[in-house]
Amino acid sequence: MPVPVEALSRLFPLESLRQETREQLAREALVSEYQRGENVFEAGDLDDDTVYLLEGELRCNYPDGRSVAHIATAPHGRYSLNDAVPRRFTAKVVSGKAKVMRLDRRYLEKLITWDQLSRDDSYRHFGTAPGGNNWVFRLLRAPAFARLPTGNIEKMFQMFEPVTVKPSEVVMREGDTADYFYVVREGTASVSKYLDGAPQVVAYLREGDTFGEDALLSNLPRNATVRMMQGGKLMRLSREAFEAVLKPPMLSWVLPAEAARLVQSGAALLDVRMPEEHAQRAIDGSVNVPLYRLREDIDQVVPSGSRLVVYCNTGERSAAAAFVLKRLGYEVSALHGGLGAMLRLLANAPAA
Known part of the structure; x- marks a missing residue:
């Protein structure tokens, strides 16, 4: 459901942003409707959203028994619901229905940061044209x-x-x-x-x-x-x-023991070396897509959004692969120390 950009103009701190920044956020926003008795989120939930109530009324019920109203038309309604994660309370709809807007928390923070930085007189990279x-x-x-x-x-x-x-x-x-x-x-x-x-x-x-x-x-x-x-x-x-x-900050490295745990939990193990290297020696259960073919072939091997652990001989090709894969929407970690480190771990593992 689309949200009109005017709806963002009354919300804090979105009202202080440039019009084009609010327009961008309006395009990215996810708006949902809830019925009486439904929970927008529950105490303990882990999510990546900043949540605003656009219409209706919620009760914010804390585990200790406290209960606080959040009403869209009240003065406090211009603020987002508490962004603490895990969520500290359950937000339940108590009006006939409610309309809720969600924005990706990290993206919102980045756009606010850029919007403020680009106002400085010394900032060189702001585009004034539409x-x-x-x-x-x-x-x-x-x-x-x-x-x-x-x-x-x-x-x-x-x-x-x-x-x-x-x-x-x-x-x-x-x-x-x-x-x-x-x-x-x-x-x-x-x-x-x-x-x-x-x-x-x-x-x-x-x-x-x-x-x-x-x-x-x-x-x-x-x-x-x-x-x-x-x-x-x-x-x-x-x-x-x-x-x-x-x-x-863009590279997430894991040691061999953590990599093994991730694979046991369902992550795919991806070898980004050349096929000849993979054929010569590889970690059992790994799939091979060489770095230079990664953009073209990865979606034929592993569905987008999957959890991946990537490795090469030393970690350098893995670093490049992790960057590429993150841009393609995968959740990915690179194996620290490469193939040798993992083989040493497997060699020293106790027999089953």
């Missing part, structure tokens, strides 16, 4: 950025270097040494790779899409060529800036 900040909204919505601390967002925008590009300009070439991480600010681009001895276009990029991180994370040469289709602008981070601001 749609001039769509690249920011898409960038911050990408799954790979979901757990990026808000402090790193400020650093990232401070370190961005704008680059003007021409139609047909090659921004990076397959086989080159990695130097920058890029975000498309304006324009479109094609991504091609040598497959079966000839270059083939494997993807297209638009505003807010990123590229160049694979080689920076894996310390390998570029695995694709990116050519602009339209002239436009890119934002880039140097290798040093990328490693300082983006690399640490």
Whole structure:
């Protein structure tokens, strides 16, 4: 159910945001209707939402017996329900019906942070033309950025270097040494790779899409060529800036024992080495999709949204794979120490 942007204008702190930021949040909001007696959430629930009551009345019932009213039309109705997680109370509908709006908590925090930072006179990257900040909204919505601390967002925008590009300009070439991480600010681009001895276009990029991180994370040469289709602008981070601001918070590492526990709990074990390496020696039960084919083939092997543990020989290719997979919507961890660490654990495990 869509929510009119005007509904956000009376809510705190959304009323202080720019109109275009509220419009973006209105597009992302999830609005649901509840009937009398239904619970919006229960005490102890774990979720990722900031919840606003748009219409109706709730009773917030605490485990200790306390009960507090939350009424959409009351002065306190402009505030979200308590964002503490786990939820501290059960929110039950006591009016005939209620309308509730949910926003992704992390995305909301990132947009508020960016909206405030971009008001500073020294801020260089705010687009004044209609749609001039769509690249920011898409960038911050990408799954790979979901757990990026808000402090790193400020650093990232401070370190961005704008680059003007021409139609047909090659921004990076397959086989080159990695130097920058890029975000498309304006324009479109094609991504091609040598497959079966000839270059083939494997993807297209638009505003807010990123590229160049694979080689920076894996310390390998570029695995694709990116050519602009339209002239436009890119934002880039140097290798040093990328490693300082983006690399640490975006990668979730697990030790072998934790990786084994995750796999036993249902996570898929993904080997991102070359097929020849996998055939020579691999962890039992793993599936193989080499890093360079990950974007094209992963959804044929593991459904989107699945929990994954990725590994390679040392961890470098795994780092690149984890970044790619997060952007594709997977919940993913990289095995610290790579194949050798896991094999040592299995070798030392007590016999069943």
